[in-house]
Amino acid sequence: MAKTMQNKGGPGARLNEKMAELTDTVQSSQAWNSIFRPGSIFRKGYTDSPRNRSYVIMNSVLYHLHPVKVKRHAVKVSYTLCLGGLSFFLFILLTVTGIFLMFFYRPTAAQAWNDIYALQTSVTFGLLVRNMHRWGAHLMVLSVFLHMARVFYHGAYKPPREFNWVIGVVLLLLTLLLSFTGYLLPWDQLALWAVTVGTNMMGYTPVFGNQVRFVLLGGAEIGSDTLLRWYVLHVLMLPFVIVIFMAIHFWRVRKDGGISGPL
Numbered sequence: 097m098a099k100t101m102q103n104k105g106g107p108g109a110r111l112n113e114k115m116a117e118l119t120d121t122v123q124s125s126q127a128w129n130s131i132f133r134p135g136s137i138f139r140k141g142y143t144d145s146p147r148n149r150s151y152v153i154m155n156s157v158l159y160h161l162h163p164v165k166v167k168r169h170a171v172k173v174s175y176t177l178c179l180g181g182l183s184f185f186l187f188i189l190l191t192v193t194g195i196f197l198m199f200f201y202r203p204t205a206a207q208a209w210n211d212i213y214a215l216q217t218s219v220t221f222g223l224l225v226r227n228m229h230r231w232g233a234h235l236m237v238l239s240v241f242l243h244m245a246r247v248f249y250h251g252a253y254k255p256p257r258e259f260n261w262v263i264g265v266v267l268l269l270l271t272l273l274l275s276f277t278g279y280l281l282p283w284d285q286l287a288l289w290a291v292t293v294g295t296n297m298m299g300y301t302p303v304f305g306n307q308v309r310f311v312l313l314g315g316a317e318i319g320s321d322t323l324l325r326w327y328v329l330h331v332l333m334l335p336f337v338i339v340i341f342m343a344i345h346f347w348r349v350r351k352d353g354g355i356s357g358p359l
């Protein structure tokens with residue numbers, strides 16, 4: 097009893113009191129509450145309630161991309177096989193590795209191939225990053241296609257998801273265009289002839305085939321102007337457009353009631 101009385105007024109108790117006061121002052125400050133939003137376990141008087149759990153999702157920049165509630169089947173990997181998520185992950189990987197490649201590559205007929213060669217032979221991790229970019233591109237085409245097949249198999253293209261299916265078709269076309277425009281950039285024989293064949297085929301478009309071919313080549317035949325044109329499309333325009341369509345795609349998944357249910 098005497099010992100407890102001593103502890104109550106002792107230096108340890110006073111320190112605890114001071115700490116509690118300090119915690120209270122910090123947790124009541126505007127700065128603290130502007131960082132730790134409602135629902136955070138660091139807020140004063142936090143309790144583990146369904147409302148606070150919802151707040152955590154709504155108030156976090158990363159979590160809020162997900163809906164507050166998800167259906168049980170939607171989080172089952174065996175349902176979606178995460179193919180849409182995988183396509184998105186590959187797009188991020190391609191963006192990061194692509195930015196690395198841009199540091200070492202100049203899009204002119206005189207420099208392009210030499211830059212790629214130097215990247216592989218004298219840049220640290222150059223060969224690895226180039227291969228990650230190339231294989232990532234092949235895998236993205238495959239994963240987007242398989243994702244589309246999964247959506248079709250589950251009949252998820254039916255109302256109310258028909259608009260998102262159309263957005264998906266645009267995403268597939270953009271993915272293919274990104275792949276095709278990237279193909280020319282190494283400026284090797286394979287790239288040159290593949291693009292010559294591809295643009296010749298586009299030249300057979302009815303009515304304005306010649307004009308299409310001219311616009312794509314930046315001239316009458318494949319050359320440095322074509323390379324610059326396809327480079328700008330590959331690193332700037334197509335990624336910019338695909339990001340906009342992805343944002344609409346994800347937003348629509350949420351608006352259409354999340355992932356479609358099992359058959």
Ligand code: HEM
Nearest residue numbers: 176178179180181183184244252261264265267268355356
């Ligand atoms: C860049 C390409 C694409 C990305 C990053 C992407 C991403 C996603 C993601 C993350 C989901 C959530 C569910 C899941 O993972 O399956 C989804 C759902 C969906 N996607 Fe895609 N997608 C792409 C291309 C496509 C294509 C080519 C189509 C069809 C033509 C399509 C149609 C749909 C539809 C209809 C849903 C809703 C599925 C459901 O409710 O079960 N997407 N997409």
